Amino acid sequence: MRSITLATILALSATACTTMEAAPLVDTANPARMVSPILTSPEAQDTQTWAEPERARVTHVALDLDLDFETRRVGGTGMLEVVAEPGADTIVLDTNGLEIARVTDGNGRELPWEIESMEESGAKGEPLRITLGDARTIRIDYRAPAAASALQWLSPEQTEGGVHPFLFSQGQAILNRTWIPTQDSPGIRQTWEARITAPEPLDVVMSGVRQGKPEDLGDGRRAFRFVMDKPVPPYLIAIAAGDIDFAPIGPRTGVWAEPATLPRARAEVGDTEEMVEAAEALYGEYRWGRYDMIVLPPAFPYGGMENPVMTFLTPTFIAGDRSNNGLIAHELAHSWSGNLVTNAVWGDSWLNEGVTTYFENRIMEAVYGEKRAEQEAALMYANILETLDEVGRDAPGTALSTDGEYQLGSAIAYEKGAFFLMTVESIVGRERFDAWLRQWFDNHAFQPATSEMFYEDMLANLVRDDAEAERLMLREWIFEPGLPANVAEPDPAAFAAVDAAVAAYSANGAIPTGYADWTSAERQRFLDNIPKERTAAQLAALNEALGLASTGNNEELFLWLELALANRYEPAVPQAQEFLARVGRAKFVRPLFATLWGEGEWGRPIAQRIYADTRATYHSVTQAGVDRVLASD
Ligand code: BES
Ligand code: ZN
Numbered sequence: 001m002r003s004i005t006l007a008t009i010l011a012l013s014a015t016a017c018t019t020m021e022a023a024p025l026v027d028t029a030n031p032a033r034m035v036s037p038i039l040t041s042p043e044a045q046d047t048q049t050w051a052e053p054e055r056a057r058v059t060h061v062a063l064d065l066d067l068d069f070e071t072r073r074v075g076g077t078g079m080l081e082v083v084a085e086p087g088a089d090t091i092v093l094d095t096n097g098l099e100i101a102r103v104t105d106g107n108g109r110e111l112p113w114e115i116e117s118m119e120e121s122g123a124k125g126e127p128l129r130i131t132l133g134d135a136r137t138i139r140i141d142y143r144a145p146a147a148a149s150a151l152q153w154l155s156p157e158q159t160e161g162g163v164h165p166f167l168f169s170q171g172q173a174i175l176n177r178t179w180i181p182t183q184d185s186p187g188i189r190q191t192w193e194a195r196i197t198a199p200e201p202l203d204v205v206m207s208g209v210r211q212g213k214p215e216d217l218g219d220g221r222r223a224f225r226f227v228m229d230k231p232v233p234p235y236l237i238a239i240a241a242g243d244i245d246f247a248p249i250g251p252r253t254g255v256w257a258e259p260a261t262l263p264r265a266r267a268e269v270g271d272t273e274e275m276v277e278a279a280e281a282l283y284g285e286y287r288w289g290r291y292d293m294i295v296l297p298p299a300f301p302y303g304g305m306e307n308p309v310m311t312f313l314t315p316t317f318i319a320g321d322r323s324n325n326g327l328i329a330h331e332l333a334h335s336w337s338g339n340l341v342t343n344a345v346w347g348d349s350w351l352n353e354g355v356t357t358y359f360e361n362r363i364m365e366a367v368y369g370e371k372r373a374e375q376e377a378a379l380m381y382a383n384i385l386e387t388l389d390e391v392g393r394d395a396p397g398t399a400l401s402t403d404g405e406y407q408l409g410s411a412i413a414y415e416k417g418a419f420f421l422m423t424v425e426s427i428v429g430r431e432r433f434d435a436w437l438r439q440w441f442d443n444h445a446f447q448p449a450t451s452e453m454f455y456e457d458m459l460a461n462l463v464r465d466d467a468e469a470e471r472l473m474l475r476e477w478i479f480e481p482g483l484p485a486n487v488a489e490p491d492p493a494a495f496a497a498v499d500a501a502v503a504a505y506s507a508n509g510a511i512p513t514g515y516a517d518w519t520s521a522e523r524q525r526f527l528d529n530i531p532k533e534r535t536a537a538q539l540a541a542l543n544e545a546l547g548l549a550s551t552g553n554n555e556e557l558f559l560w561l562e563l564a565l566a567n568r569y570e571p572a573v574p575q576a577q578e579f580l581a582r583v584g585r586a587k588f589v590r591p592l593f594a595t596l597w598g599e600g601e602w603g604r605p606i607a608q609r610i611y612a613d614t615r616a617t618y619h620s621v622t623q624a625g626v627d628r629v630l631a632s633d
Contacts, residue, residue, distance in 0.1 A: 035059050035266055036231040036446050040124055043450050044344040048174050049094055049185035050127030056091035058083035058183045063194040067241055069165045072153040073145030079180050082136055091132055094177035094184040096125025097145040103130055106137030125177050140181050149620045150175035152299055158617055159297050160260040166203060166242035168296050170305060171235040173346050182234050187344035187448040189231035197223045198241050205256055205294055207238040207307035231446050233342050238307035257295040261315055265295040268318045271367060275332055278366035283336055283438045286321055299584040301619035303327050306334030314585050319553040323520035326364055333359035336441045344448035346476065350400040351449055354417010361418060375521035380415040382528065387411035393482035400478050401451035419487055420477045426488040427471055428462060438461040451478050498522045502529045510547045520553055527559035539569045549575050558588045559570035565595045568602045577610050584618050590625040597629050603623040
């Protein structure tokens with residue numbers, strides 16, 4: 001690659017681009033509706049879908065569904081609008097466990113269909129093949145199974161209020177096919193609308209704009225309507241229902257949560273409107289109208305999920321001092337990187353997560369200043385190094401762009417992705433970099449993208465000459481494992497004081513006196529870097545002096561528990577048990593069980609005992625992660 005000149009690459013990429021995007025199709029049924037193109041290049045082929053979008057694809061989804069909390073079933077109808085190439089007689093949808101009752105066209109005529117049974121289809125599910133004839137509207141009467149892995153039904157005991165049940169969905173990456181029969185691929189964007197009925201007094205929110213007031217159906221149920229008029233990848237269709245209230249923040253921002261959680265939630269996300277303004281100043285207009293959030297019960301398996309107009313959040317990020325709201329900046333940034341411009345295949349998920357992690361850091365800098373942003377970046381950098389040490393610098397899974405598979409550990413897609421952009425920024429300068437990234441979002445808005453396109457766009461619109469191309473090492477960054485030599489390392493001054501405190505503690509056990517006044521990032525740096533092997537007496541002294549077990553910040557509490565359990569520190573066992581019973585976030589839960597499991601005859605019975613109590617309260621994503629740990633040797 002090195003020997004090829006920039007001019008040659010530009011010439012090559014110009015031809016590659018014209019074949020990459022299929023001509024945008026017009027939705028003949030509804031010409032006013034926005035339809036996004038699909039990509040047809042080989043690297044944009046999604047191995048995780050059964051759909052054949054080049055022949056026939058879904059452009060719009062209209063759901064009419066009832067939420068039955070008694071039987072834990074979601075069911076009703078899905079109306080799909082499709083466009084098809086001349087001669088394409090069938091359309092293939094993704095399904096996983098759906099019970100299909102009937103498939104008809106727009107006039108109620110039966111359409112032949114079959115669910116092909118595939119060997120070992122797993123989470124990919126099964127293709128639903130429908131014979132189209134000349135139909136361009138399909139109506140599917142169906143029901144999702146109670147165990148649909150996109151949906152988690154919570155009993156009242158799993159909520160803060162304890163009185164009403166709760167439901168939420170999680171679509172990323174390929175879970176939505178367990179409750180919506182459509183083409184479930186990030187490269188096949190669709191507009192959607194929904195009518196959802198639910199029992200009173202539950203409120204329903206979705207990742208679309210709610211239309212008017214709920215309609216009282218007179219039978220103890222209400223109907224809610226939603227519209228998403230911008231084409232989105234279907235993993236971004238999301239729903240939550242429960243006893244929830246809303247609190248406004250700014251003119252276009254607000255937060256939903258259970259009444260008992262709402263005041264703390266509202267206080268924690270109080271900087272959101274400023275974050276939206278900061279994000280717009282960086283990379284252009286926020287294009288989705290409102291930016292609302294919902295703080296879910298603790299069973300939600302992630303920190304956050306960037307569902308359009310309605311970010312989903314774990315309650316475990318609430319610390320009382322906004323110290324974990326990099327999470328908000330992150331999910332907000334996805335409104336550009338991920339939701340506006342979307343990885344066409346999951347092997348390129350760094351295009352969503354890495355670009356977002358970079359953008360997140362820029363928002364944090366704009367709102368809270370350079371010091372906080374630099375510290376958070378330095379923590380990210382330490383994560384990259386830790387992962388590379390663990391899996392090896394030549395492991396193929398440490399490349400940003402991998403063939404169809406997820407990267408090895410989140411530090412690659414997220415943090416290596418972010419440091420790639422920080423490195424480019426440091427070489428070309430912030431002004432040029434920002435102008436480039438803004439045009440990337442603008443020119444690919446509401447469209448899928450690949451690593452190859454990102455690379456070619458940088459060459460075409462950012463890189464000045466061959467010498468600069470050489471310095472940037474773009475292909476190494478995107479396609480090679482490990483960490484390129486030109487990485488812009490974080491400023492060691494970011495944590496100078498903490499690193500000195502770590503050195504002093506490591507040398508002679510001197511416990512830092514200023515800990516209470518440190519930032520959360522500083523505390524995390526300290527807990528990450530002190531010696532891993534500690535005696536019970538040392539742990540007791542540390543906890544006594546620094547109040548580690550009683551911190552209100554779950555990121556810090558998690559680090560304490562990891563340290564303590566890895567040293568078989570008995571007093572930490574009830575603390576871990578309490579934590580694992582109230583936190584369902586996979587990022588915390590899985591590693592703590594792994595730490596216990598790693599402690600053999602001491603830790604394994606503890607892990608099994610705690611998991612016997614908590615497993616049923618966890619989301620299927622969290623369960624799957626812990627199940628794997630407890631099945632390992
Ligand atoms: N989109 C992700 C969550 C996700 C990733 C769900 C992959 C399913 C598959 C979300 O934006 C995210 O990155 N969440 C992080 C936030 C953190 C990096 C601030 C999380 O949940 O920890
Ligand atoms: Zn993310």
